[in-house]
Amino acid sequence: MNAYAIILLALGMSMDAFAASMGKGATLHKPKFSEAIRTGLIFGVIETLTPLIGWGLGMLASRFVLEWSHWVAFVLLVFLGGRMIVEGFRGDDSDEECEPPRRHGFWLLVTTAIATSLDAMAVGVGLAFLQVNILVMALAIGCATFTMSTLGMMIGRFIGPLLGKRAEILGGIVLIGIGAEILYSHFAG
Numbered sequence: 001m002n003a004y005a006i007i008l009l010a011l012g013m014s015m016d017a018f019a020a021s022m023g024k025g026a027t028l029h030k031p032k033f034s035e036a037i038r039t040g041l042i043f044g045v046i047e048t049l050t051p052l053i054g055w056g057l058g059m060l061a062s063r064f065v066l067e068w069s070h071w072v073a074f075v076l077l078v079f080l081g082g083r084m085i086v087e088g089f090r091g092d093d094s095d096e097e098c099e100p101p102r103r104h105g106f107w108l109l110v111t112t113a114i115a116t117s118l119d120a121m122a123v124g125v126g127l128a129f130l131q132v133n134i135l136v137m138a139l140a141i142g143c144a145t146f147t148m149s150t151l152g153m154m155i156g157r158f159i160g161p162l163l164g165k166r167a168e169i170l171g172g173i174v175l176i177g178i179g180a181e182i183l184y185s186h187f188a189g
Helices: 003-027 033-089 093-097 106-127 134-163 166-188
Strands: none
Touching: 003 033, 003 106, 003 134, 003 166, 033 106, 033 134, 033 166, 106 134, 106 166
């Protein structure tokens, strides 16, 4: 695999994380750059590990992983997205005066990162059957995801104040959309 193909694959793998982190950034109250870096690191590390895990699983049992990864990603993303939508609609009129959180919980970010990186695990399974350096590929995917997730959080920072409480609803819809797209891609492809 040449450098151009590695970069394109890495960027393609980072798009789900970009969309999810943009939604996460929109739901926070003026997230700091350090929060964007934190989110980027969490997403990037997980997105680096999942192709390695997929590659290892590909060596063992590729059929099972490929058959179920889309369902796992779909369920996780619909659950997280549904939770965000419910939180967006929940509350009373005094919610307008409440300030959105300044930071997302670590485990919420990890769960979201895992859900958006299952496609990278499936790619890792496929890479197990090709002559590629899996470490270079995983690092490229992780670096692209770190960059795109950090950028997504900062873009979300500017979108959030425009949307107000609807940002959380929109973020939930984005996560559900990503899950639906993963499921659709599996059955259409």
